[in-house]
Amino acid sequence: MTANGGVSFWWQQLGMPEPRTALPGDRDADVAIVGGGYTGLWAAYYLKKAQPDLRVIVLERRFAGFGASGRNGGWLTNSVTGGRARYVRTHGRDAAIAQQRALDATVDEVIAVAAAEGIDAGIVKGGELEVARTPAQLARARAFASAEQAWPDSGVELLDAAATRARIGVVGALGGTWHPHCARVNPARLVRGLAAAVERLGVVIHEDTEVLEIRPGQARTARGVVRAAHVLRATEGFTADLRGEHRTWLPMNSSLIVTEPLDDATWAEIGWEGRETLGDHAHIYMYAQRTADDRIAFGGRGVPYRYGSRVDSDGATQPRTIESLTALLRDFFPAAARAEIAHAWSGVLGVPRDWAATVGHDRTTGLGWAGGYVGTGVTATNLAGRTLADLVLGRDTAVTRLPWVGHRARRWEIEPLRWLAVNAIYAAYGAADRAEARTRRESTAPVARLADLVAGR
Numbered sequence: 150m151t152a153n154g155g156v157s158f159w160w161q162q163l164g165m166p167e168p169r170t171a172l173p174g175d176r177d178a179d180v181a182i183v184g185g186g187y188t189g190l191w192a193a194y195y196l197k198k199a200q201p202d203l204r205v206i207v208l209e210r211r212f213a214g215f216g217a218s219g220r221n222g223g224w225l226t227n228s229v230t231g232g233r234a235r236y237v238r239t240h241g242r243d244a245a246i247a248q249q250r251a252l253d254a255t256v257d258e259v260i261a262v263a264a265a266e267g268i269d270a271g272i273v274k275g276g277e278l279e280v281a282r283t284p285a286q287l288a289r290a291r292a293f294a295s296a297e298q299a300w301p302d303s304g305v306e307l308l309d310a311a312a313t314r315a316r317i318g319v320v321g322a323l324g325g326t327w328h329p330h331c332a333r334v335n336p337a338r339l340v341r342g343l344a345a346a347v348e349r350l351g352v353v354i355h356e357d358t359e360v361l362e363i364r365p366g367q368a369r370t371a372r373g374v375v376r377a378a379h380v381l382r383a384t385e386g387f388t389a390d391l392r393g394e395h396r397t398w399l400p401m402n403s404s405l406i407v408t409e410p411l412d413d414a415t416w417a418e419i420g421w422e423g424r425e426t427l428g429d430h431a432h433i434y435m436y437a438q439r440t441a442d443d444r445i446a447f448g449g450r451g452v453p454y455r456y457g458s459r460v461d462s463d464g465a466t467q468p469r470t471i472e473s474l475t476a477l478l479r480d481f482f483p484a485a486a487r488a489e490i491a492h493a494w495s496g497v498l499g500v501p502r503d504w505a506a507t508v509g510h511d512r513t514t515g516l517g518w519a520g521g522y523v524g525t526g527v528t529a530t531n532l533a534g535r536t537l538a539d540l541v542l543g544r545d546t547a548v549t550r551l552p553w554v555g556h557r558a559r560r561w562e563i564e565p566l567r568w569l570a571v572n573a574i575y576a577a578y579g580a581a582d583r584a585e586a587r588t589r590r591e592s593t594a595p596v597a598r599l600a601d602l603v604a605g606r
């Protein structure tokens with residue numbers, strides 16, 4: 150029997166955390182942080198490290214790590230959400246390179262802090278492998294590799310079929326790309342350890358405390374108001390629920406399944422000894438990891454978006470999503486076909502209208518924000534948290550000068566346009582993947598280019 154929801158497999162395996170106290174009434178602080186995921190916790194961590202006497206309160210609707218931070222695929226990777234090209238246009242090539250280098254270094258920063266704080270998050274830096282299983286995917290892999298190799302230190306290698314399968318035995322792999330700037334993590338262990346680390350530094354986390362509205366100097370909840378010179382919004386995929394933020398970031402669902410631990414004979418067939426994170430060059434891509442206890446966690450898009458920006462509550466996943474992910478996993482790894490699917494779950498991520506992540510702080514109002522990481526926030530949240538800390542403290546540093554700081558995207562369309570657009574985009578990408586698999590042509594299916602246009606990517 151496949152377990153479904155329960156926030157995530159990662160949390161169920163770890164055991165749900167002991168609840169922390171709710172906000173007991175009105176409070177004063179120097180910094181109020183709304184949202185207890187990686188973004189909010191990293192911001193709290195670096196603020197207290199920089200200035201230990203600062204009064205920092207984190208307000209969390211459910212529990213620290215309830216959101217994407219406790220549910221994700223565990224890719225600690227160096228992606229620049231939305232790509233570097235936009236920063237070349239707005240800030241020049243050097244700024245785009247600086248953004249990339251900062252994210253490369255952030256992968257190592259997270260690993261270093263986890264070690265320093267005694268967080269055992271099963272981290273292995275084995276790089277990121279993306280396989281191509283159709284001629285069109287292979288053509289995109291080649292184009293991707295040569296574009297990446299034009300940037301300094303990208304580390305991207307183009308692999309032929311044999312070199313790809315020598316890393317991970319994905320059936321039907323025609324080739325792939327690999328780069329070294331990525332580590333596998335157990336996401337819930339990371340967020341649990343981080344929450345404990347910030348508490349050791351004196352940060353107060355109040356759980357079961359929903360912020361209804363953010364105003365300059367105030368985070369307002371039904372349990373009381375936290376008055377603070379700085380209020381930081383770190384609510385990512387749940388942002389649409391906040392007053393005035395309904396169309397800021399679109400909540401997009403992503404889903405994962407995980408197998409039972411696989412036996413040695415199956416691993417001998419599959420390989421995957423380097424613990425690379427695994428993705429593909431499809432339009433609706435999959436993402437996977439070999440877990441610390443030798444399962445395959447395998448994710449992808451299910452039902453991408455719910456009408457009216459509704460978000461899920463407990464990670465429950467539609468049966469058809471579980472079926473399609475299971476079919477794809479078994480197609481990749483027939484050797485694992487007999488393994489039970491132990492658990493399925495979903496989460497929400499935040500998608501800005503231009504797909505570019507952002508961090509910022511308005512000195513006149515004291516209001517800050519970070520998010521819009523789409524599917525690549527495990528690393529970026531650390532950079533965002535460090536940047537928020539410097540911005541709040543009024544420090545002009547290398548990270549506060551990066552081109553994503555202060556970026557604002559336009560708002561999403563009103564319904565039903567928003568629902569229609571997202572569903573049309575995903576229907577088109579799905580059709581493109583099927584056409585490319587059927588025709589075995591090298592060129593990307595035209596319907597995918599149309600979807601790129603609608604998506605504004």
Ligand SMILES: Cc1cc2nc3c(=O)[nH]c(=O)nc-3n(C[C@H](O)[C@H](O)[C@H](O)COP(=O)(O)OP(=O)(O)OC[C@H]3O[C@@H](n4cnc5c(N)ncnc54)[C@H](O)[C@@H]3O)c2cc1C
Pocket residue numbers: 183184185186187188189208209210211212213214215216217218219220221222223224225226358359360361383384385386387388390391402403404405436448495496497498519520522523524525526527528530
């Ligand atoms: C299924 C899935 C797989 C993913 N896989 C990867 C991956 O492999 N690699 C990668 O880089 N990224 C991945 N991501 C994205 C990544 O997990 C996120 O970008 C990252 O965790 C965002 O952290 P966050 O702290 O900004 O948001 P969250 O972790 O979502 O935290 C936001 C917190 O705010 C709280 N909150 C919301 N509203 C309120 C309110 N009004 N008042 C108080 N609290 C509130 C929520 O309860 C939540 O705890 C994935 C996301 C999902 C959903």
